Amino acid sequence: MNIEKNLDRILKEIPQNVTLVAVTKHRSIEEIQRVVDYGIKDLGENRVQELLDKYDKIKGDIRWHLIGHLQTNKVKYIIDKVDLIHSVDSVKLAKEINTQAKKHELIMRILIQVNVSMEDSKFGIAVEEVESFLQKISHESNISVAGFMTMAPFTENIEETRHIFRKMREIYDKIKDNQDAFKNVNIETLSMGMTNDCPVAIEEGSNLVRIGRGIFV
Ligand SMILES: *Cc1c(COP(=O)(O)O)cnc(C)c1O
Numbered sequence: 001m002n003i004e005k006n007l008d009r010i011l012k013e014i015p016q017n018v019t020l021v022a023v024t025k026h027r028s029i030e031e032i033q034r035v036v037d038y039g040i041k042d043l044g045e046n047r048v049q050e051l052l053d054k055y056d057k058i059k060g061d062i063r064w065h066l067i068g069h070l071q072t073n074k075v076k077y078i079i080d081k082v083d084l085i086h087s088v089d090s091v092k093l094a095k096e097i098n099t100q101a102k103k104h105e106l107i108m109r110i111l112i113q114v115n116v117s118m119e120d121s122k123f124g125i126a127v128e129e130v131e132s133f134l135q136k137i138s139h140e141s142n143i144s145v146a147g148f149m150t151m152a153p154f155t156e157n158i159e160e161t162r163h164i165f166r167k168m169r170e171i172y173d174k175i176k177d178n179q180d181a182f183k184n185v186n187i188e189t190l191s192m193g194m195t196n197d198c199p200v201a202i203e204e205g206s207n208l209v210r211i212g213r214g215i216f217v
Pocket residue numbers: 023025046067068194195196210211212213214
């Protein structure tokens with residue numbers, strides 16, 4: 001595995017304003033440590049248990065991202081360990097994050113996961129729900145809505161993902177321009193793009209990509 005070479009290439013390909021989150025699911029401690037030692041600070045896990053298993057074993061200055069579906073009853077395990085939760089898709093979950101954040105006297109940054117493509121297998125709220133969702137959660141003062149996350153369905157022809165990322169960007173811009181209308185909303189992060197579709201996501205305005213397979217090959 002050419003982890004360092006892959007990171008060289010990926011970092012050359014993404015613009016400087018785009019944050020690389022290295023997705024470390026299913027990877028060994030040794031492999032992940034190489035990524036951190038290379039200088040990558042942002043690591044993403046999609047399962048709570050895996051994140052907890054790795055949390056104390058990886059050494060360095062790390063910002064953990066919870067990128068996968070999060071069950072309400074597991075928020076308490078990660079609330080003081082993660083920097084950003086990408087996958088908030090229910091009011092109940094947002095409220096639980098707020099409750100746990102308050103207990104720990106911290107403000108948790110969250111992204112709203114939007115299901116732009118409306119593939120029924122994917123998590124996320126519908127495009128039409130975004131504003132009412134923000135209204136419902138924005139009085140929760142121990143969370144800060146930092147932006148949005150979306151996933152495009154896997155496809156061989158990545159051009160097919162463009163309209164999804166474009167739509168997400170339009171929503172991002174619209175809410176950002178109007179964010180004073182909501183409390184506790186400070187839009188700055190647009191999390192979209194994975195190994196196969198990140199070039200298109202970046203062209204459409206992503207400023208955070210979540211890359212797994214491209215690093216560990
Ligand atoms: C696994 C995963 C990724 C990374 O996917 P790759 O195809 O390995 O780059 C990104 N986002 C989420 C939510 C994931 O679960």
